[in-house]
Amino acid sequence: MTHASIGILGGTGPQGQGLARHLARGGHPVVLGSRDEGKAVETAAALGVDGITGGDNATAADAEVVIVAVPYDGHAALLESVRDRLVGKIVIDCVNPLGFDKQGPYVLDVPAGSAAQEAQQLLPQSRVLAAFHHLSAPVLNNPDTADLDQDVLVLGEDRDDVAQVIMIAEALPGVRGVFAGRLRNAGQVEGLTANIIAINRRHKTHAGIKIIGLPSDVLPSDVLPSDRGTKA
Amino acid sequence: MTHASIGILGGTGPQGQGLARHLARGGHPVVLGSRDEGKAVETAAALGVDGITGGDNATAADAEVVIVAVPYDGHAALLESVRDRLVGKIVIDCVNPLGFDKQGPYVLDVPAGSAAQEAQQLLPQSRVLAAFHHLSAPVLNNPDTADLDQDVLVLGEDRDDVAQVIMIAEALPGVRGVFAGRLRNAGQVEGLTANIIAINRRHKTHAGIKIIGLPSDVLPSDVLPSDRGTKA
Numbered sequence: 001m002t003h004a005s006i007g008i009l010g011g012t013g014p015q016g017q018g019l020a021r022h023l024a025r026g027g028h029p030v031v032l033g034s035r036d037e038g039k040a041v042e043t044a045a046a047l048g049v050d051g052i053t054g055g056d057n058a059t060a061a062d063a064e065v066v067i068v069a070v071p072y073d074g075h076a077a078l079l080e081s082v083r084d085r086l087v088g089k090i091v092i093d094c095v096n097p098l099g100f101d102k103q104g105p106y107v108l109d110v111p112a113g114s115a116a117q118e119a120q121q122l123l124p125q126s127r128v129l130a131a132f133h134h135l136s137a138p139v140l141n142n143p144d145t146a147d148l149d150q151d152v153l154v155l156g157e158d159r160d161d162v163a164q165v166i167m168i169a170e171a172l173p174g175v176r177g178v179f180a181g182r183l184r185n186a187g188q189v190e191g192l193t194a195n196i197i198a199i200n201r202r203h204k205t206h207a208g209i210k211i212i213g214l215p216s217d218v219l220p221s222d223v224l225p226s227d228r229g230t231k232a
Numbered sequence: 233m234t235h236a237s238i239g240i241l242g243g244t245g246p247q248g249q250g251l252a253r254h255l256a257r258g259g260h261p262v263v264l265g266s267r268d269e270g271k272a273v274e275t276a277a278a279l280g281v282d283g284i285t286g287g288d289n290a291t292a293a294d295a296e297v298v299i300v301a302v303p304y305d306g307h308a309a310l311l312e313s314v315r316d317r318l319v320g321k322i323v324i325d326c327v328n329p330l331g332f333d334k335q336g337p338y339v340l341d342v343p344a345g346s347a348a349q350e351a352q353q354l355l356p357q358s359r360v361l362a363a364f365h366h367l368s369a370p371v372l373n374n375p376d377t378a379d380l381d382q383d384v385l386v387l388g389e390d391r392d393d394v395a396q397v398i399m400i401a402e403a404l405p406g407v408r409g410v411f412a413g414r415l416r417n418a419g420q421v422e423g424l425t426a427n428i429i430a431i432n433r434r435h436k437t438h439a440g441i442k443i444i445g446l447p448s449d450v451l452p453s454d455v456l457p458s459d460r461g462t463k464a
Contacts, residue, residue, distance in 0.1 A: 106416055136445075150444050153427065181430030184338055189427060191420030195385065196443075198413030205445045211431060212382050213368075213439040 003027040006168070007063030009078055010034070010070030011054075012043040015094065018140020019067060019132060019172075020044070022148075024051040026171025033060025048143075061085035065092065065168065067132070068119060072097040072108065075115055079122045087125040090161055092168070093186075094132035095119075096193040104201065105194035107187075114187035116155065129156035129165050130186040131177070133193050136206035147174035150208035154179055155186045178211050235259040238400070239295030241310055242266070242302030243286075244275045247326065250372020251299060251364060251404075252276070254380075256283040258403025265292025280375075293317040297324065297400065299364070300351060304329040304340065307347055311354045319357040322393055324400070325418075326364035327351075328425040336433065337426035339419075346419035348387065361388035361397050362418040363409070365425050368438035379406035382440035386411055387418045410443050 006023055008016045011032030020030045024047075032054045034040035040054030060066065061082035070078050072095050079086075095115035097108040112118035116130035131154045139145055152169040154177050156162045166177030180189060192209075199207040238255055240248045243264035252262045256279075264286045266272035272286030292298065293314035302310050304327050311318075327347035329340040344350035348362035363386045371377050384401040386409050388394045398409030412421060424441075431439045 103414060103416075105413075107420060155427075178431060179434050180427040181337075182335060184335075185423070185426045185430060188339060188420040188423030191417070192424060194417045195387075195412040195421060198417060199410060199443060199446070202411050203446055205447065207443050207445040210442045210444055211428075211439050212442055213437045214431070214435055215437065 003029070003171070004064040004164075004168070005029040005031065007031040007033055007060030007066045009057050009060055009066060009068050009082070010074070011060060011067075012036075012039055013069060013071070014137035014141055015132075015135070016067070016069040017043060017047060018135070018137050019069065019094075020052050021047055021049050021143070022140060022145075022172045023168070024049045026173075028168070028171060029053075029063075031055055031060045031063050033057040058082055058085060065090045065164075067092045067094060069094055071095075072115060076118060076122060079119055083123055086123050089126055090164060091119060091123060091126045091128045092132065092165055093119045093128055093130050096133055096190045098191075098194055098197075105197045107191040107194055110187065113184060114190050116183050116186040116190070120183060127156070127158060127161050128183065129154060129161055130183060130189065131155070131165050131169055133190055134196055134208050135172075136200075136208065139206045145173070148172055148208070149174045151176045151178045151210050153189050153209075153211075155181050155183055155189060157182055178214065235261070235403070236296040236396075236400070237261040237263065239263045239265055239292030239298045241289050241292055241298060241300050241314070242306070243292060243299075244268075244271055245301060245303070246369035246373055247364075247367070248299070248301040249275065249279060250367070250369050251301065251326075252284050253279055253281050253375070254372060254377075254404045255400070256281045258405075260400070260403060261285075261295075263287055263292045263295050265289040290314055290317060297322045297396075299324045299326060301326055301364075303327075304347060308350060308354060311351055315355055318355050321358055322396060323351060323355060323358045323360045324364065324397055325351045325360055325362050328365055328422045330423075330426055330429075337429045339423040339426055342419065345416060346422050348415050348418040348422070352415060359388070359390060359393050360415065361386060361393055362415060362421065363387070363397050363401055365422055366428055366440050367404075368432075368440065371438045377405070380404055380440070381406045383408045383410045383442045385421050385441075385443075387413050387415055387421060389414055410446065
């Protein structure tokens with residue numbers, strides 16, 4: 001199959017750069033988006049990976065699939081600004097609404113329940129999914145990372161869309177994509193990032209998660225043709 | 233070291249029985265508690281594992297360490313009823329505040345932020361920790377289960393208490409206990425059970441989680457003597 005072009009809103013941040021690096025290596029044309037087009041162009045070039053270009057966020061929003069990788073405090077305004085460009089598309093929200101104080105990370109109160117549900121409310125004509133919350137930006141951004149060795153939890157309402165995002169996740173080296181529920185269960189997956197940060201601080205590491213107990217054949221191909229078009 | 237006696241409030245439920253089975257095999261005297269003393273005595277005997285006795289919840293609350301394994305809707309009332317018996321003790325909350333409808337599981341709104349924080353509010357003179365949320369009751373309850381092969385996330389405020397609960401968790405076969413943050417970050421760990429149920433339904437399995445990226449020596453001994461007495 002062909003690899004969808006992927007735009008990354010807020011793509012010049014550490015998470016966006018890391019995703020861009022590995023998605024491009026995995027065969028996806030990637031457009032790094034930023035409020036500052038010049039910075040996006042520079043950052044894309046500095047990554048030194050073929051297939052990554054830079055542009056403003058509107059340009060990134062014109063890709064076939066769009067990842068939202070902005071800090072939570074800019075999330076709503078950015079999505080509203082590119083709403084029309086996202087109509088009919090898969091939008092993958094990977095925003096973690098976290099705060100930090102002297103005791104460490106904590107989960108912000110999001111009236112919609114989660115950043116992903118907020119995105120779906122702001123983008124009623126898009127198909128919002130949630131994924132990529134727990135990947136360590138420093139690990140993603142290390143050019144020597146050849147095996148992330150972890151699972152990416154994918155949340156969404158439609159089986160076909162979930163299967164497509166699982167396939168995109170699996171363009172990252174050593175990643176297995178795992179369906180982890182409907183969008184209304186995204187809040188705790190976003191919030192779990194606070195626990196992973198607590199683990200990282202205690203053990204001075206870059207932790208991630210794996211699901212155990214899945215059949216060994218859980219791969220994108222587990223979505224049978226007969227499932228297509230049914231709801232998750 | 234000696235193995236602390238462990239009382240399990242609501243211990244006749246599937247999660248309580250499963251924990252009792254493996255904690256007793258791991259060397260801990262266990263008291264299964266229930267509102268119905270006769271049922272607790274019968275259930276303890278039926279488990280057929282040495283070291284498990286049954287009693288009312290007050291009797292279970294008299295153990296050295298107490299696990300709370302009741303359904304969320306009975307959580308607050310039960311804790312209030314045994315508050316005095318829990319003064320000064322480690323109380324391990326493993327309650328998942330979940331609802332279910334035709335679309336599956338979802339997270340209930342808990343004003344305190346999580347069941348564990350609610351427990352700490354109701355038991356101000358106890359040391360509440362959170363753990364054991366993601367273990368599958370059917371797997372725990374299968375007498376043939378010899379290797380759970382997963383991590384138990386442990387949340388709490390005090391390093392010594394966390395270390396003690398990690399050691400209790402590691403009495404279960406194939407379990408590694410992992411500190412996963414302060415109690416204020418328990419809500420998303422409880423809620424993640426909804427995602428695990430979604431995974432189970434999709435794949436007809438009993439899933440669990442593992443943390444990747446930890447140093448290979450992450451065991452209770454990672455709590456150095458110099459850490460003792462400091463806060464988490």
